[in-house]
Amino acid sequence: MTPQGRQAPGDAEDDALPNSRLPTPDRDPLSPRRVATIRRLMLTGLGLFAVLAIGDFFILERHTRLVLLLRCGLIAMMFLPWLLARNARTSGQLAMWVYVQLLLASTGTSLNLYFDQTRLMAPINTMMLVIMVSGPAWSSLRYFVGGMLGSLVPLAIALAIAQVDAVAWYHYTVYLGASVLSAFALWRQRMHAANASALLRAELERRAVEDALTGVLNRAGWNTQATATLAAADAKDLPVSLLFLDLDHFKSINDRHGHAAGDAVIERAAQLIRNEVREHDLVARLGGEEFAVLLTGAGALRAHEVAGRIRRNFESDSGPVPGTLCVGVAERSPGESLAGLMDRADAALLRAKRNGRNRIESAVAS
Numbered sequence: 104m105t106p107q108g109r110q111a112p113g114d115a116e117d118d119a120l121p122n123s124r125l126p127t128p129d130r131d132p133l134s135p136r137r138v139a140t141i142r143r144l145m146l147t148g149l150g151l152f153a154v155l156a157i158g159d160f161f162i163l164e165r166h167t168r169l170v171l172l173l174r175c176g177l178i179a180m181m182f183l184p185w186l187l188a189r190n191a192r193t194s195g196q197l198a199m200w201v202y203v204q205l206l207l208a209s210t211g212t213s214l215n216l217y218f219d220q221t222r223l224m225a226p227i228n229t230m231m232l233v234i235m236v237s238g239p240a241w242s243s244l245r246y247f248v249g250g251m252l253g254s255l256v257p258l259a260i261a262l263a264i265a266q267v268d269a270v271a272w273y274h275y276t277v278y279l280g281a282s283v284l285s286a287f288a289l290w291r292q293r294m295h296a297a298n299a300s301a302l303l304r305a306e307l308e309r310r311a312v313e314d315a316l317t318g319v320l321n322r323a324g325w326n327t328q329a330t331a332t333l334a335a336a337d338a339k340d341l342p343v344s345l346l347f348l349d350l351d352h353f354k355s356i357n358d359r360h361g362h363a364a365g366d367a368v369i370e371r372a373a374q375l376i377r378n379e380v381r382e383h384d385l386v387a388r389l390g391g392e393e394f395a396v397l398l399t400g401a402g403a404l405r406a407h408e409v410a411g412r413i414r415r416n417f418e419s420d421s422g423p424v425p426g427t428l429c430v431g432v433a434e435r436s437p438g439e440s441l442a443g444l445m446d447r448a449d450a451a452l453l454r455a456k457r458n459g460r461n462r463i464e465s466a467v468a469s
């Protein structure tokens with residue numbers, strides 16, 4: 104313990120939150136496997152587009168060499184986002200390259216619109232363009248169904264005003280395939296990013312209230328949960344008791360056996376404390392080697408029993424390094440604040456230290 108009887112607030116949290124190891128949204132965990140999957144989908148979309156654009160010229164002999172040249176140029180350009188996606192470090196970067204490829208494919212569709220003389224192709228191409236560039240809206244099943252149904256409208260118009268020949272169906276099928284595939288890639292990417300950020304948020308929330316070394320509450324978590332527990336106990340008129348525990352001569356354990364051994368002793372103490380309390384009781388590490396336990400439904404007598412078991416178990420434990428601890432016990436007076444209760448338990452703990460250590464002292468009544 105420090106001369107003031109308690110480690111400075113925040114010390115445990117500083118130790119508990121090694122910020123350098125925290126994942127951040129900027130360092131979105133994008134695995135190489137995910138990048139490979141999305142790039143495979145991009146390549147498939149590119150292949151489908153190439154089949155349409157080049158196959159159209161050779162198989163159906165519909166376009167001029169200029170159109171073929173323009174299309175080959177576009178296909179070559181579509182390789183660029185596919186290549187660059189390999190270096191994507193975040194989901195956002197990866198999605199950006201998928202969008203760029205979609206944009207190039209849409210440009211190709213517009214070329215068709217410009218050069219194609221078939222009346223049917225105009226609405227079909229427009230429809231495909233809409234599907235392709237509306238990629239971001241494909242993030243939910245509702246939008247997907249809406250988009251697909253909407254795309255049937257220009258198709259119906261085309262069917263009504265023009266003769267549907269094999270070429271038209273060929274274009275329609277290939278464009279649709281490429282669009283659905285690209286949209287699917289985007290959708291999966293978005294789902295993955297959403298899951299990753301939800302996991303990250305949950306992890307950060309957990310770390311904000313948990314002591315990294317022992318897994319019990321840290322001071323921030325203690326303040327919130329202990330306050331809520333006192334309010335709940337008031338509502339149900341339940342007794343509440345507080346234990347303040349502090350390991351004896353911990354500095355000398357560190358000095359003689361090293362910091363790692365000291366950490367192991369702290370972990371073991373937390374484990375032994377947890378073994379003696381019930382599921383709904385709160386256990387927190389408030390400072391280096393100082394713990395607090397809030398026992399709901401327990402008066403002074405039961406609190407002393409729990410404290411006694413913890414003290415004995417710690418003393419007789421064959422853990423990393425033998426040691427002892429002191430406990431200050433305080434039963435809450437009706438309506439007493441958390442701060443008041445903690446002050447009394449702390450004073451009792453100090454008395455236990457002064458009276459020779461390895462002992463339990465009760466707080467004076469408030």
Ligand SMILES: Nc1nc2c(ncn2[C@@H]2O[C@H](COP(=O)(O)OP(=O)(O)OP(=O)(O)O)[C@@H](O)[C@H]2O)c(=O)[nH]1
Binds near residue numbers: 355
């Ligand atoms: N290993 C380890 N040591 C810590 C940690 N946090 C604080 N300490 C050390 O714990 C020691 C606490 O020392 P003191 O407050 O003097 O208390 P003490 O030596 O236990 O003495 P008494 O409480 O009076 O019996 C200091 O040496 C701190 O450096 C931690 O997370 N791990």
